[in-house]
Amino acid sequence: MKPKKSYYKQEDGVKYDRALLEKADELSQGDGRISKADATALVEESLDAFQAKDRGTPEALTGVEGQTLKKIYEEGNFTQAGRDVFEQANQDYGLHLEPAVHEVPGITPDQQLKIARNSVLHDFEHCFLPSADFKATFRDDNDQELTWADAKADVTRDTATFGTGPNDEIHEDPDGSRTFTGYIWGVYTEVSVDKTGKVQPHVSAVNGGNTYFEID
Numbered sequence: 001m002k003p004k005k006s007y008y009k010q011e012d013g014v015k016y017d018r019a020l021l022e023k024a025d026e027l028s029q030g031d032g033r034i035s036k037a038d039a040t041a042l043v044e045e046s047l048d049a050f051q052a053k054d055r056g057t058p059e060a061l062t063g064v065e066g067q068t069l070k071k072i073y074e075e076g077n078f079t080q081a082g083r084d085v086f087e088q089a090n091q092d093y094g095l096h097l098e099p100a101v102h103e104v105p106g107i108t109p110d111q112q113l114k115i116a117r118n119s120v121l122h123d124f125e126h127c128f129l130p131s132a133d134f135k136a137t138f139r140d141d142n143d144q145e146l147t148w149a150d151a152k153a154d155v156t157r158d159t160a161t162f163g164t165g166p167n168d169e170i171h172e173d174p175d176g177s178r179t180f181t182g183y184i185w186g187v188y189t190e191v192s193v194d195k196t197g198k199v200q201p202h203v204s205a206v207n208g209g210n211t212y213f214e215i216d
Contacts, residue, residue, distance in 0.1 A: 106195035127209030
């Protein structure tokens with residue numbers, strides 16, 4: 001005869017309602033998400049469990065049931081409609097729910113620099129070089145517009161050392177973002193990369209690019 005499961009499930013010293021956790025797991029087995037109907041069923045089951053202990057109709061869900069619902073809310077994979085219903089239903093019973101904040105793992109400074117260099121090279125060719133400012137400032141010996149073929153070798157060389165030159169700088173923000181500055185083809189260049197590796201658009205970048213090239 002198998003031993004009877006405890007009503008409670010304990011994790012890190014906190015007691016949870018085992019049946020509610022198993023119900024949440026069961027409901028998310030279909031498409032992997034807790035829907036609006038699933039969320040309603042979970043709240044109703046939590047109320048049934050609360051009232052089964054002769055506590056009457058709760059003014060606020062407390063104790064084990066409340067802790068369990070918070071855990072489900074923080075860790076459950078809800079649809080947006082499901083999350084809205086679950087949150088509102090619990091707030092109706094005085095339970096304030098806040099989703100857990102999951103720290104986004106950051107990338108290394110070297111990885112940020114590599115991403116910054118790729119952005120610089122791409123934006124110089126596709127955004128800066130075709131811009132009106134570039135065309136008005138840089139011309140060949142015959143006063144003709146310069147092409148990528150004219151600039152490619154020098155720009156590629158400068159980009160390879162961007163962020164590490166004697167006149168280059170790296171500024172780190174408290175949120176883990178880094179702004180890299182230096183010179184590409186003699187032009188002051190600035191690009192920012194956040195801690196997840198996303199290049200941040202510069203307000204003065206041209207033609208939809210993210211990198212800022214400054215023409216004096």
